[in-house]
Each structure stands twice: as structure tokens, then as C-alpha cells.
Amino acid sequence: MSEEQRANALLPTNEDTCGPYFPIYFGDDSLEDLTRIHSGVVAGASGQHIILRGRVLDRHGNLAHGVVMEFWQANAMGIYRTPGTEGHPDIDPWFSGYGRLRSHSGEYSFCTIMPGPAPGRAPNITVTLFSDGINRIVTQLFFADHPANDGDPLLLGLDPEDRDRLMARRDGTAAAGAEIYRFDIVMAGDNETPFFDDLES
Amino acid sequence: MTKLGRQLGIGPTDNTSDQRTPRKRLRLIPEAVRESFVPVVPARAVTRQYEWDMTRISPDLPRADGDAIEVSGTLRTADGKPVRGALLEIWNANHYGRYRHVEDHSGLKLDENFFGMGRVLTDYDGTYRFWTISPGAYLARPDIGRWRPKHIHLSISGGPVRLITQMYFPDEPNNATDPMAILMGDAFGRNMGKPYATPDIDVDQGYRFDIVAGGRNATFFE
Numbered sequence: 147m148s149e150e151q152r153a154n155a156l157l158p159t160n161e162d163t164c165g166p167y168f169p170i171y172f173g174d175d176s177l178e179d180l181t182r183i184h185s186g187v188v189a190g191a192s193g194q195h196i197i198l199r200g201r202v203l204d205r206h207g208n209l210a211h212g213v214v215m216e217f218w219q220a221n222a223m224g225i226y227r228t229p230g231t232e233g234h235p236d237i238d239p240w241f242s243g244y245g246r247l248r249s250h251s252g253e254y255s256f257c258t259i260m261p262g263p264a265p266g267r268a269p270n271i272t273v274t275l276f277s278d279g280i281n282r283i284v285t286q287l288f289f290a291d292h293p294a295n296d297g298d299p300l301l302l303g304l305d306p307e308d309r310d311r312l313m314a315r316r317d318g319t320a321a322a323g324a325e326i327y328r329f330d331i332v333m334a335g336d337n338e339t340p341f342f343d344d345l346e347s
Numbered sequence: 348m349t350k351l352g353r354q355l356g357i358g359p360t361d362n363t364s365d366q367r368t369p370r371k372r373l374r375l376i377p378e379a380v381r382e383s384f385v386p387v388v389p390a391r392a393v394t395r396q397y398e399w400d401m402t403r404i405s406p407d408l409p410r411a412d413g414d415a416i417e418v419s420g421t422l423r424t425a426d427g428k429p430v431r432g433a434l435l436e437i438w439n440a441n442h443y444g445r446y447r448h449v450e451d452h453s454g455l456k457l458d459e460n461f462f463g464m465g466r467v468l469t470d471y472d473g474t475y476r477f478w479t480i481s482p483g484a485y486l487a488r489p490d491i492g493r494w495r496p497k498h499i500h501l502s503i504s505g506g507p508v509r510l511i512t513q514m515y516f517p518d519e520p521n522n523a524t525d526p527m528a529i530l531m532g533d534a535f536g537r538n539m540g541k542p543y544a545t546p547d548i549d550v551d552q553g554y555r556f557d558i559v560a561g562g563r564n565a566t567f568f569e
């Protein structure tokens with residue numbers, strides 16, 4: 147934005163907490179499992195199926211019940227589906243890269259595919275959290291032991307402890323062949339997950 | 348990294364805010380990876396035909412208790428462009444301050460004619476409109492007698508626009524002491540519905556709520 151555009155910009159509506167009662171009614175199975183479109187339909191995303199599992203914890207180590215989690219990732223070829231990649235030959239028509247769930251307990255499970263590495267990046271998934279008591283907070287998770295992690299510009303800017311806090315760790319294989327990864331988020335306190343500022347950055 | 352981003356505020360008298368607000372300053376995102384932090388929400392037409400009228404469960408059922416209101420306005424980005432086809436997911440408490448949500452254990456009265464959840468899409472000009480029942484205020488902290496003022500929750504998504512917010516009502520006695528309003532400070536007025544008369548439609552009052560999706564994310568892919 148130029149100075150002039152900034153001066154003329156409309157003042158943004160304040161973000162606000164989603165409160166404790168984000169409607170479960172708004173849940174959508176197709177946003178909680180990005181590997182398939184709908185049962186009974188011969189269509190699904192390309193790539194290695196993975197299940198991301200974990201807990202969202204508060205400052206006291208208690209489960210943060212009622213959190214809404216959103217996920218955003220590249221497809222198996224490392225391409226994000228954005229207006230900028232429209233028509234790209236490696237777009238997967240069966241994969242949007244956007245997922246959402248609400249967790250009653252604070253434990254979550256999200257089915258997706260392993261993102262490919264975008265140019266210059268290690269494979270990652272952006273996670274947005276909404277919950278009672280806070281506005282939107284954002285982080286990015288990575289996959290432990292992936293060789294590209296050593297050169298990822300986001301990870302390189304963090305100290306080793308914080309880098310470690312962004313690693314999803316392999317935890318076996320599900321019956322249907324999906325690889326299971328664990329990733330806990332600590333919203334506040336000693337072992338706090340690093341969160342990123344997408345308003346000021 | 349030398350420079351850091353915002354320090355998030357903790358809502359006074361809000362226990363959950365104390366438990367869940369990150370204590371460290373947010374980290375700035377390096378320019379090289381900035382774009383990867385912009386989710387693009389696919390178009391989702393998950394609305395049902397009668398959901399825009401939350402004053403009754405369906406057209407063949409009676410009106411819920413309380414005042415019927417219309418809420419309407421525009422959704423734009425900070426540079427004034429309308430956001431078309433965005434999904435608004437709306438929820439609010441009934442006239443008695445109760446949500447029809449399995450985790451609302453307040454014991455307040457449920458209204459058998461009120462569902463309290465609806466979805467609408469913005470049209471070509473970025474405008475939207477829905478009807479609902481004017482929500483009751485509810486006691487959020489019985490231990491210290493803190494009320495949440497009347498409010499309507501809105502979750503807005505479409506393309507790079509993603510925003511969860513609340514619309515408040517002018518001149519409500521609990522507005523000044525609300526922890527979220529206190530965190531907003533002078534900007535609280537932007538989240539206030541502006542009353543208008545509704546002589547020609549079957550509601551008691553209208554509220555205009557123009558929504559501006561701020562931040563760089565909303566205008567990233569232009």
C-alpha cells in the first residue's frame with residue numbers, strides 16, 4: 147500500500163473472540179478430511195494421506211476446549227491454490243488446501259495429505275486458532291526430520307527451542323495406510339508455541 | 348530476529364483470556380514466506396434457503412420471542428473493494444440470553460421457536476442482509492456479576508478474507524465493562540450496529556453493520 151492508499155484506507159472492523167459457542171452446526175466433514183470429497187464419489191486428493199493429531203493446551207496445561215482450528219497448505223506438488231496459481235499445471239482439482247474443525251475437548255484430528263515443499267520452503271501447514279478469550283492467532287507447523295527444514299527461512303529465524311515447538315512428529319501408521327503425526331499447541335506459558343504476526347508483518 | 352510483532356492484550360476479568368492469550372510477543376513473518384500465511388478459503392455455498400431469516404426456525408413456524416431485527420451492510424477490504432460471495436456464519440443468543448449449543452450450561456430459557464444460527468453469502472456488491480432476534484445480554488461471570496452485552500457473532504470467510512467478529516448494540520449498559528470492548532478501546536465504535544427504521548419490512552428495527560476486512564491478508568492477491 148502506498149502512503150496515499152494508506153491514508154484513504156477504511157478502518158478495519160475489529161476482530162473479536164469467537165466465544166465458547168462457535169456452532170458445531172457449522173461443521174463440515176469435507177473440511178475435516180481433505181483426502182476425499184464425499185463418500186460415494188470417485189475423487190480425492192493426490193498424495194500421501196496423513197492424520198495430524200494433537201492437543202491444544204492453555205497456560206496451565208489444560209485442554210483448551212471449544213477451539214476452532216483452520217489449516218492451510220500446499221498440495222502434494224507444493225502448489226498452493228490461490229488466485230496467483232490459477233491455471234498452474236500442478237493444481238490438484240480435488241484439493242483446496244483449506245481445512246477447518248472445531249474441537250469440543252481441545253484434542254483434534256485432521257486428515258489431509260502431506261504437503262509438498264513450495265519453492266524455497268520446507269513442507270508446512272499454516273494453523274489458525276480461534277477460541278474463547280482470544281482473537282485469531284496463527285502459526286506454521288513442520289515435519290520433524292525433513293531435510294528441507296534446515297534451509298527454511300521461517301525456521302532459520304527462530305531459536306532452536308522454538309523451532310522444536312513447530313515440529314509435528316511421526317507417530318505410527320493408521321490401518322488404512324495414513325501416516326500419523328502429532329502436533330501439540332501450547333497457547334500460553336512456559337512451553338508456548340511461537341505465534342506469528344500477520345497484521346504487522 | 349530482532350524486531351517483534353504485537354503483544355496481545357488480555358481481557359480484564361476474562362479468565363479464559365488469561366489462560367489462553369500468548370504471553371510472548373508475536374514473531375514477525377519474513378517477507379520470503381509471507382504469502383504462505385494467507386489462507387485462501389474456497390467458495391462454499393453451504394447455506395440453506397431460509398437461513399437468512401433467523402427470527403423463525405422455518406417459514407411455516409411461529410416467530411421467536413423478542414424483537415425481530417434486520418442486520419445489513421457491506422463487506423469490503425480496507426481499500427474499499429466489495430468482497431463478493433463471502434460466507435457469513437451468524438450466531439446469537441435468544442431473547443433470554445441462551446444459545447442453542449450443547450455446551451451452554453447457563454440454564455437460561457430456551458425458546459422453542461429460535462434456532463440462533465444462520466448463514467448468508469455476500470452478493471455481487473459485497474452487501475449482505477439477515478434477520479434475527481435481538482439477543483439478550485447474559486451473565487458471563489456470575490462470581491463477579493459481569494455481563495456480556497448484547498452481541499451477534501459473525502464469522503466471515505471467502506478468498507483471502509477471514510475474520511471473526513461481533514456486532515454490538517449502541518447505548519447498552521454493559522458495553523463499557525466488556526473485556527473485549529475494553530481491548531478494542533476507541534475502535535469499539537466500529538463494531539457497533541447503527542440503527543435504522545424499518546417501516547416497510549416485518550421487523551422492529553434495522554441495524555447497519557458495514558464490515559471492513561483489514562490487514563494485508565485481505566488484499567494480498569490483487
Ligand SMILES: [Fe+3]
Pocket residue numbers: 165495498500
Ligand atoms: Fe456470545
